[in-house]
Amino acid sequence: MYGRRMQQVSGSCIFESVQLGEIDRVSHLLQQDRGVLKQKGWGGFTALHFAALHGNRPMAELLLNSGADPNIPCDSGITPFHFACRNGHIFIMHKMMQHGADLHIVDKQGKTSLHHAVGGGSVIATQYLWETGMFCFTDADNYKVTPLHLAASTGNSDVVRYLLRANRCTPEAVDHQGATALHVAAENGMIEVCWLLLKSAGLHILHMKNHTGLTPLDLCNKGNTFRHQQLSRILTDFSHRPKDLIPKDSNVMYFWMLLLPSLSGAAVLIIAAALGEYGAILSAVLFPCLAKVILSQYHRLSSFQRLPNPVYLGTLAAGIIHCSACFLYKFLPSFWPAYALFNFSLVHFCVLVGLFWKVLNQNPGQLKEADTDSQFSSIRDLIEAGKSPERFCIHCECRVLPLPETLGLGDVRLGLTGRKRGLCAPADSAQHLLSDVGGMVAS
Known part of the structure; x- marks a missing residue:
């Protein structure tokens, strides 16, 4: 009786110490009695459950090396390995697999790792x-819930893109209630996820009904938040279009933001010229206001398509256009007879425009398999080599090349060096890259 009471006390102590990250105290408790590794606390959690839940890698390694079992389920059937997977702790997952984690185990709802x-x-x-x-x-759980259903319910657009890429998941798959991933996303007001699903499957999925006869639009109309109202208007518009149509990105707002700096700057200059001597005062007031509006922009447009915001690219284009106009109509007439200077200026302008056009069409760093590090063919290889799993690009799905020691922090943040330095950006063109760079500068 006394021994059982002491074991319960030591088990309670190890749970508290693991959650507080007191690795020395845990090590001391394990030296006294390793039986506490199988002791269960609240919810049936073991000490390894808590270590995986908090993502404490040294603590998890200590427990595993001491004989902790990564396959012990809690009251809901979730193992420590499941917790590590849920929290994305790759190194803990790898360590658990080395210590016999069973990948076939499912929880009581039938959910896999x-x-x-x-x-x-x-x-x-x-x-x-x-x-x-x-x-x-x-794979679906006991309620026919697929990974795509789960990603749609959380609103994680990166995971949804990953699952829809290469037809990994079928958007038309239904759960035990007859609901598709679009039903789930619409019910939760996930605008961007709904757009990704519609682009992947087409508008016919918008007319699919669950077992109660409700479409995604019907479920969205039940919500009372601003997101639901905005999504309802979008889905209503799409519901009136042909079912076999696959929607495309609308570039109206994109081009409007691209032209905004040029048009606004031109308007200020024209008004300033019309006011004569007072034009300089107007320019001194309006241009800082225009700059404030531009710098307050996010790197993504606020529309449901979440396209990159090109306002900073537009600012660069506006500077080239306005400087060219001033050169042609103000400076050029003053030295027109000086043909050498004129020819040099003309060549310089053509080179500048050519380089600008090349930047617009240059890939900012989208990696291909041939550009990756051949030493690593999987994330497991990265981990076993002691490399960060973050070197796996979730957009390109490639293991990127190692970064040279001379690479500065600014290059890492902005991704300006692209393919040559092993960096990759989710954008598909240099326009997207420049807009993303501007957004980070503004923030």
Whole structure:
């Protein structure tokens, strides 16, 4: 009786110490009695559950090396390995697999480790599990909930893009209630996720009904938040279009923001010229206001398509256009007879425009398989080599090249060096890259 009471006390102590990160105290408790590793606390959690839940890698390694079992389920059937997957702790996941983590174990709802990784929103953890060859993206739990349903419910657009890429998941898949991922996203007001699903599957998915006869639009109309109201207007518009139509990105707002600096700057200059001597005062007032508006922009447009904001690219274009106009109509007439200077200026202008056009069409760093580091064929290789799993690009799905020591912090943040330095950006063109750079500068 006394021994059992002492074991309960030591078990309670180790739970508290693990949560507080007191690794020395935990080590001392394990030396006294390793039986506490199988002791269960609140919810049936073991000490390893708490270590995985808090993402404490040294603590998890200490417990595993001391004999902790990563396959012990809690009251809901969730193992420590499931917790590590849910929180995206790649190194803890790898360590648990080295200590016998069973990838076939599911919780009481039938969710696999892949479900937990997707539910936690970690693309890298999801890719790591997929590389084991033990999972399928179409796997469903006891309620026929697929990983895509889970990603749609959390609103994680990066995971949704990953699951829709290369037809990993089928948007038309339904759960036990007959609901698709679009039903789930619409019910939760996830505007960007709904747009991604519609672009992938087409508008016919918008007319699919669950077992109660409700469409995604019907579920969205039940919500009373601003997001639901905005999404309802979007889905209503799409519901009136042909079912076999696959919607495309609308570039109206994109081009408006692209031309905004040029048009606004031209308007200020024209008004200033019309006011004569008072024009300088007007310019001194309006141009700082225009700059404030531009610098307050985010790197993504506020529309549901979430396109990159090109306002900073537009600012660069506005500077080239306005400087060219001043040169042609103000400076050029003053030295027109000086043909040498005129020819040099003309060549300089053509080179500038040519370089600008090349920047617009240059890929900012989208990696291909041939550009990646051949030493690493999987995330597992990165981990075993002691490299950061963050070197796996979730957009290109490639293991990027190592960064040289001379690479500065500014280059890392802005991604200006692109493919040559192993950086990759999610944008598909240099226009997107420049707008993203401007957004980070503004923030």
